[in-house]
Amino acid sequence: MYQLREYQTNLIAQIIKSMHSGHRHIIVQSPPRTGKTVVMAEIARRTTLKNNRVMFIIHRKEVLEQAELTFKKQDVNLNLATMGMVQTLTRKVDKLPIPNLILIDEGHHALAKSYQNILNKFSKTFVLFFTATPVRTGRLQLDQVADDIILGQSIKELTENGYLAPFRYFESPNDFDASKLKRSSTGDYTNKSMDEAMSSTIYGHIVKQYQRIAQGMQAVVYTYSIESAINVAKEFNEAGIAAAEVDGKTEASSRDRIVKQFRKQELRVLVNVNLFTEGIDLPNVDCVIMARPTTSLALYLQFSMRCLNPRPGKTAIIIDHANNFQKFGYPDDDRDWKQAIITQDKGKHKATTENTVQIVQCDYCFAVIRPSAVKDGKCPYCGNPVKVIIPKRVADIDLIEARRNKIDEIINDNVMQNxxxxxxxxxxxxxxxxxxxxxxxxxxxxxxxxxxxxxxxxx
Known part of the structure; x- marks a missing residue:
């Protein structure tokens, strides 16, 4: 069995308290890389231990297979568990046994018709919507299906307590023309528009920036198409850096072999098209390279936090070739999830409490730097003068003000400077x-x- 971490135990305690308060459909927010599947497995174990039935719903086969192993290891009574992909379960919903509890992984998808078909069938059942990002790209939000939200520890708190690795964030010069980006019906950018927006020089830039910033690190590259992924892998290999490309069309046996090679560090770079996002276990990633833009905060956090598994002394590297930082900020910025789940009236823009502040970017090494790290007007990473200022939106203006006030303290503290x-x-x-x-x-x-x-x- 897994030994639960303190924050996971606290999360379960909050869920139980919410249920006892009369809530039946509850959003459970917890950042990526925090073991939500383990939490769900422990809840399922306690449920089946009382001879109650549980249903687990996910939308990807790879994640389902991994979850089944986790549930088994956690001693869930699988005879009382229905586990399946939403695409499968919704087709046979009339034949499914009635669950006492439904667990939905990546619960921000739950407004889709396939999920609604299941939830409407079992309308009296307790439902837990687990998600790192309880926000949708459309107008309708999760308050349409939930009556409470529970917030897990923030990314900052998890980092401070050693559960996530600290990181350095680099935003590379523009390698694409953002004006050519167009949204699809899903809300994210179309592959065609991303292909038109991307410069062919990006493939070489990706390798060059990796060599400069993260040479030797195990890295995962996120691209937008199979062709672009093949091109990136080719550039790495031609530079003498062992790399492989995987995508949705890669045969399962080949993909498993490539992932094993990466885990053994026989491959240094794994280039993929939207595979290693939600739930897939890939523990030894120290660097993430984003070679595609997105409008989805959920996707951005899955991308950027893939490298934050902790290890003593580790500092992860995030390299952003698609200006996602300018849209979403740092992965560990504070976000108002309680406000995010509220559906706004038609014709009204979503209310926000964000305030515009300044974040510094080094014009030499392209590091995106918190103001508190600036010393004598120089970049803490390369020592060159800081030139570029990027307007950025963050949720907590008081926190930023406190950091700004630290600059004088940093200058006067020799150890801090060192x-x-x-x-x-x-x-x-x-x-x-x-x-x-x-x-x-x-x-x-x-x-x-x-x-x-x-x-x-x-x-």
Whole structure:
């Protein structure tokens, strides 16, 4: 069985409390990479332990297979569990046993007709909608199907406590013409428009920026089409960097072989077309390269957070060739999910409490930098003068103000200056760890975790 983490146990406790308060359809928000499937498996175990039936719904075969293994390992009574893809379950909904609890993975899809067919059939059943991003691209939001929302720990808190790796974010110069992008009926950009918008030089730029910023790291590249993925993999291989391309048409045996090679580090780069997003287990990724734009916050977070699995001393690298940062900000920005689930009246724009502040981008190394990390007007990563300012929208203006006020403190703190351009694996004392945490607004829990891993704290 899996040993649940503290934040996972707390999440289950909140769910139980909400149910006891009379809520029956509950959104459970928790960031990517936080083990939502394990939480669902534990809830399913407790449900079947009481001889109650549970139904698990997902929309992708690969994720279903992985979830079935997780449920089995967690000692769920599978005789009392119905697990399947929504496409399958909705076709035979009249023949399904009545569940006491329905668990929906990636619950932001739940307004689709296939899900609604199942939910309408079992209208009196408790339903938990698990999702990292409880927001849809259309007008109708999840308040149409849910009566409560539970918020898990934020990405910042999870990073501070060592459950996610810290990261550095680089936004590469424009490799595409955004004016050519057009949306499809799903709300995201069409493949044709992305192909027209992308410059052919992007393939070489991707390799060049990887070599400059993340050389030697295990990297996953997200592209928008099979042709573009093949081109990117070709450029890496021609540069002497072992890479392979996988997509939805790749045979299962070939894909499994390629993933195993990547896990064994026989391949350095895995280029894919929308495969390694929701739920797929790929633990040893240290770098993510986004070579496609998106209008979907859910997709952006799945892309950018793929590399945040923690390891002592690790700092992940995110390279953005598609200006997704300018649309969505940092992966760990605070977001008002309670407001996000509310459907607005027709003709009205969605209300927002966001405020425009400034984020710094280095014109030399293209790092996107929090203002608190700027020292003497220089980039903390390459030491060159900072030239470019990007307007950015964030949810918490007070937090940004607090960071701005730290600039004077950073300048006057020698230790903080010394660690500004270092990575966590280059910190060798508790004093340096504390200064680094102060610089990046990490909580004491991060210092303790790193100190323990480095042997600076006796167990």
């Amino acid at each position: 660690v500004a351009d270092k990575k966590p694996n280059e910190l060798h004392s508790m004093k340096e760890l504390k200064a680094y945490a102060k610089l990046h607004d990490y909580k004491p829990g991060w210092v303790y975790f790193q100190g323990k891993m480095k042997g600076l704290i006796k167990k």
